[in-house]
Amino acid sequence: MNTPTKCYQPYHGPFDPCPPRPYVCYSTPPDLYIGFQQPSMPQYSLKEALYKGTLWPAFYDPFPAPAKRGGNHEQAKDR
Numbered sequence: 001m002n003t004p005t006k007c008y009q010p011y012h013g014p015f016d017p018c019p020p021r022p023y024v025c026y027s028t029p030p031d032l033y034i035g036f037q038q039p040s041m042p043q044y045s046l047k048e049a050l051y052k053g054t055l056w057p058a059f060y061d062p063f064p065a066p067a068k069r070g071g072n073h074e075q076a077k078d079r
Contacts, residue, residue: 003028005028006026009024041056
């Protein structure tokens, strides 16, 4: 599955003292889905590349908002 966000339902044992978490979500980097870097990949301009932290749009991955980090339950329900 080539999606940047993966979700799973963790196991909750009968004697686990913590409350159960329905879903746990995490982000995967885009370079996992690119086998090798082709020589003719599109590039950002120099100013935009310095702002985004990468020269190639295929490798750009913005950080999630702090409120969504650790588990986005609304998104996990759709999966």
